Amino acid sequence: MTFTLDLHVAERDVTLHLEVAAGETVAVLGPNGAGKSTLLGVIAGLVRPDSGRAELNGSVLFDLPATGDRRSVWRPPHQRSVSLLAQDALLFPHLSVLENVAFGPRSAGARASQARETATGWLREVDAEELAGRRPAELSGGQAQRIAVARALASDPGLLLLDEPLAALDIAVAPAVRRMLRRVLADRSAVIVTHDVLDAYTLADRVVIVENGRIVDEGTPAEVFDRPRSAFAAGLAGLNLITGARRGNTLVADAFTSIGIDGGLHGSGIDAAEGAPLSLAVRPAAVSVSAGRPTDPTLISVRAELIDLEPRGDFVRARSLLLSADVSPKQAAELDPAVGSPVWFSFPSSAATVFPSVRSTRLSS
Amino acid sequence: MRPVSGSYAGVPRWVIALAAVGAGFVLLPLAAMVLRVNWAEFVPLVTSESSVAALLLSLRTSLAATALCVVFGVPMALVLARTDFWGQKILRSLVLLPLVLPPVVGGIALLYTFGRRGLLGQTFEVLGIEIAFSTTAVVIAQTFVALPFLVLSLEGALRTVGTRYEAIGATLGASPTTVLRRITLPLVLPAVLSGAVLSFARALGEFGATLTFAGSLQGTTRTLPLEIYLQRETDPDTAVALSLLLVVVAIIIVTLAHRTGAPFRRTIGVDS
Numbered sequence: 001m002t003f004t005l006d007l008h009v010a011e012r013d014v015t016l017h018l019e020v021a022a023g024e025t026v027a028v029l030g031p032n033g034a035g036k037s038t039l040l041g042v043i044a045g046l047v048r049p050d051s052g053r054a055e056l057n058g059s060v061l062f063d064l065p066a067t068g069d070r071r072s073v074w075r076p077p078h079q080r081s082v083s084l085l086a087q088d089a090l091l092f093p094h095l096s097v098l099e100n101v102a103f104g105p106r107s108a109g110a111r112a113s114q115a116r117e118t119a120t121g122w123l124r125e126v127d128a129e130e131l132a133g134r135r136p137a138e139l140s141g142g143q144a145q146r147i148a149v150a151r152a153l154a155s156d157p158g159l160l161l162l163d164e165p166l167a168a169l170d171i172a173v174a175p176a177v178r179r180m181l182r183r184v185l186a187d188r189s190a191v192i193v194t195h196d197v198l199d200a201y202t203l204a205d206r207v208v209i210v211e212n213g214r215i216v217d218e219g220t221p222a223e224v225f226d227r228p229r230s231a232f233a234a235g236l237a238g239l240n241l242i243t244g245a246r247r248g249n250t251l252v253a254d255a256f257t258s259i260g261i262d263g264g265l266h267g268s269g270i271d272a273a274e275g276a277p278l279s280l281a282v283r284p285a286a287v288s289v290s291a292g293r294p295t296d297p298t299l300i301s302v303r304a305e306l307i308d309l310e311p312r313g314d315f316v317r318a319r320s321l322l323l324s325a326d327v328s329p330k331q332a333a334e335l336d337p338a339v340g341s342p343v344w345f346s347f348p349s350s351a352a353t354v355f356p357s358v359r360s361t362r363l364s365s
Numbered sequence: 366m367r368p369v370s371g372s373y374a375g376v377p378r379w380v381i382a383l384a385a386v387g388a389g390f391v392l393l394p395l396a397a398m399v400l401r402v403n404w405a406e407f408v409p410l411v412t413s414e415s416s417v418a419a420l421l422l423s424l425r426t427s428l429a430a431t432a433l434c435v436v437f438g439v440p441m442a443l444v445l446a447r448t449d450f451w452g453q454k455i456l457r458s459l460v461l462l463p464l465v466l467p468p469v470v471g472g473i474a475l476l477y478t479f480g481r482r483g484l485l486g487q488t489f490e491v492l493g494i495e496i497a498f499s500t501t502a503v504v505i506a507q508t509f510v511a512l513p514f515l516v517l518s519l520e521g522a523l524r525t526v527g528t529r530y531e532a533i534g535a536t537l538g539a540s541p542t543t544v545l546r547r548i549t550l551p552l553v554l555p556a557v558l559s560g561a562v563l564s565f566a567r568a569l570g571e572f573g574a575t576l577t578f579a580g581s582l583q584g585t586t587r588t589l590p591l592e593i594y595l596q597r598e599t600d601p602d603t604a605v606a607l608s609l610l611l612v613v614v615a616i617i618i619v620t621l622a623h624r625t626g627a628p629f630r631r632t633i634g635v636d637s
Binding site: 044045046076077078080081082083084086088090092093094103104107108151152155161 | 536537547
């Protein structure tokens with residue numbers, strides 16, 4: 001284990017434990033205000049938590065005991081070997097591209113010529129060697145972010161922190177920068193905060209979901225997004241998530257809703273113990289809406305109040321508290337009078353996955 | 366009157382009229398003074414022994430005061446802009462006090478600090494240094510009144526630049542001193558320069574505190590404004606000629622301050 005962190009910030013009610021193995025990239029996802037940026041700030045040394053402890057490659061970054069039984073340690077940012085790549089490139093405007101990238105090596109005490117050589121190497125690595133002589137003001141957003149990546153890596157950090165590195169970029173240039181990041185992050189210890197499932201799938205070996213200052217789920221991107229344990233992860237993955245408990249051959253979601261799980265469903269939840277918490281995930285595209293109960297026995301049908309019809313480009317999302325369905329604009333127009341009254345949401349059992357709500361492996365550690 | 370670059374500018378006529386009166390109020394006295402200049406005698410008047418002595422003394426002391434303002438004002442601005450401590454607001458108000466204080470009051474305060482019977486004066490006397498009524502006193506008086514100009518303009522610039530670049534610099538392994546030298550100071554350099562120019566201008570025009578604290582000895586403490594005041598009684602032509610000289614210097618300084626301020630605004634505009 002190269003990096004371990006325990007942290008507690010009372011004011012924002014954040015309590016987190018995070019580990020990053022050598023060469024591992026961990027993506028941290030969560031709603032706004034969940035404590036993700038605080039997490040990066042604490043690791044970089046820019047935000048001081050109430051208590052906690054972090055260690056990187058055997059050296060203590062900070063050790064702030066909750067009680068006064070140990071002496072507290074707080075290493076300043078420049079002595080941490082932790083580089084931060086922000087959403088904005090934040091290239092130093094008064095330095096050339098090459099001088100920006102050479103900044104880290106120079107600060108570490110390298111001679112000017114040696115630092116330039118290192119910087120040129122990293123510029124080549126991010127396909128931006130020809131920009132060396134430019135000023136930051138003369139760069140596009142994508143180019144600036146490439147240089148910022150080169151600058152962060154040139155300081156040879158033991159841990160690289162990325163705070164939504166692609167969020168400020170044009171949709172047209174983000175994919176190229178993402179590919180470049182995948183290449184340079186391949187065998188590097190990194191923590192990336194993102195809002196984007198694609199970032200998590202492309203860049204991360206492991207995903208951590210943070211909600212209300214706590215880690216609510218953790219696993220490989222496939223585990224977390226195919227079988228979400230939180231409404232937030234389900235929303236990111238574009239899935240409906242129904243949670244409840246097993247009662248015989250049914251998943252009981254609430255007093256009015258139980259779903260039969262014996263016919264045609266797949267997933268490990270079918271073997272769950274009686275009363276065990278179960279989840280069911282299904283894509284809104286697989287769900288259809290009708291006024292009367294569908295007669296097809298292979299369909300799972302749930303009666304729920306139609307709350308809202310929300311246009312989403314070429315389709316319309318019909319929402320209830322339990323399930324959402326993607327319907328055509330034509331059907332949405334027909335459903336419009338039904339808003340506020342109960343309708344039937346139904347989906348083929350083959351389109352849904354049932355799984356235990358508590359992940360047995362990682363979270364227990 | 367044309368609006369700025371063809372865009373709509375709803376300035377009422379009566380506002381323009383009041384602005385014209387205000388501009389006349391500033392420009393007319395200058396014109397009156399220029400009209401009063403004895404051009405035939407101008408060069409001999411400004412190159413007389415006492416005039417040259419006063420001018421050189423003014424330049425020497427103002428440059429020294431500007432240097433002191435930079436040496437102490439830059440750290441003061443950094444501490445005020447970048448740290449947070451109890452009583453900071455009160456301290457800021459007190460530090461900026463000379464800006465609004467009548468200079469003669471400043472002179473009296475300095476006299477009771479560095480004067481022979483002052484707070485520190487006796488300490489200096491033991492060391493064999495006498496400050497009051499010396500050239501050193503002129504520099505101290507000028508620094509006292511000019512320091513807030515640099516602190517104020519630099520603190521504003523530091524807040525505008527923010528700490529984001531500095532934080533990135535620190536995570537790249539740069540020590541606080543390296544961050545200050547390679548990031549903070551280059552970013553606010555235009556503000557340091559324009560603040561220094563303003564301080565120089567304030568020091569050059571200093572009169573009240575200097576007269577109170579340093580007196581008026583030719584060649585030692587009689588700076589250009591003091592010389593002008595003195596000559597006004599006996600030789601108005603010299604006073605007017607020297608006044609014109611100060612006006613020209615002031616115009617040059619204002620132009621310089623504008624020039625150095627411009628690239629600063631551009632630099633900040635790039636990333637915002």
